[in-house]
Amino acid sequence: MLPQPTPVPPVPARQGLVPDLLAGVGYLGRGFGMWITSPKLMLLGALPAVAVGAVYLVGIVLLLVNLTSIVTWATPFADGWAEPVILTTRVAAALVFVLVAALFVVYTFTAVTLIVGDPFYERIWRAVETNLGNPPTAPERGFWGSLGRAIGDGLRLLIPAVGVGLLLLACGFIPLVGPIMVAVLGALLGGWLLAVELTGFAFDARGFTVRERRRALRTRRGIALGFGAASYLLFLVPFFAIVAMPSAVAGAAMLSRDALERSTSASAGRTA
Template structure:
């Protein structure tokens, strides 16, 4: 008998799963909006962290042209050097956005952990019973949060560099880099968003969460890609955190039941 953590369930209709993942966001919105007080409190952490991350993104955008020149010293004297560096500058902005969205998500979830845990717990209670694992100590939970942030950076930086290089491929590179960034960003955001409900079930490490998501990749991407794209829009990201927390809890329940 195979290890259930290592086997992804074969799906007959990926499109149906993608739509189901998107539907979880809609269902999560309905659940959270019926809890107006928790929804309002859930807006506070992203309001605080968004100020910092918008400033960081503005700084990265401002420096992108200089970074492009630094990355392409070999192009000095080329006829199309300005066009090349403009493309590299855009790619630097896009990859910076990818990294900052993922760090913004992890930081906001850490800052608002008690609030988002409360939202997740209420959704779990509404949806039915589950097998709860013993709680972590606050010190261990803090250490897990810090290591998660470091792992997100360690994973995203080389992947972002890869997308930067792919984006330099003539004609199709920009499209491939954009699609890859959305898929990667959606997957990583989902790893972060399921942290609270997965942790209550004893699924606490990044590797354990990864194996859980692999049970139904299409469902995960249907939830994660729209969440990532919406989190990339500062005004919408404020509203999305409590909604995505509720939807991530529903997603966790569905994946654990596989």
């Protein structure tokens, strides 16, 4: 029998964005707690992140090595400007490029790792659901069915990720505040995308579509943002992302149960 995490009650509804954001971070922290209660299970969840992370690390190094050439190619309009202006413009452009690239790296790292490690992460999710009580009966898809589901969800969620990337790229052209806006929006919007992606196991097992998943998470928008943004920032640290990945899956299972219960209560209230 799999070791079970410590029981985690749903986070009660709170007033105010900051308490909700902190509650979302708390779900990620509880996910990390499974390294104490279920270390072998979490170690299995770290293995896919190691394999995928090694490939991504090579890509990141290549990107950074060629960053100057890429930025110079992307800003030909600055060639005739004064040297201090050229330097300032291209440093800002490089920063924006790195921040936008970080969004795609984090999102695709998460999606690919979930696909590669689907059996391991499903076991982590199942352990959390079993501990919380009344776990859903997930449909038996088999390996190829699970792989197809994971790829399909990843592709459906890729479209908004591209939209967010284009928005951040446009914000980067705003003088002075552009890079700051890109950093803040990247963490928040990228965090929301991660929250939607990581909660897939719980919602899929209950027959929810991606659209219905988003709708349920909106009932806990602040908490979902806090959880997703914290996961996003941790995933930016290459080696720490290996430990954070299974923790985020566990925390997402807890967040999903909270959002599902809140969504069900809200629906019951409207029909009463």
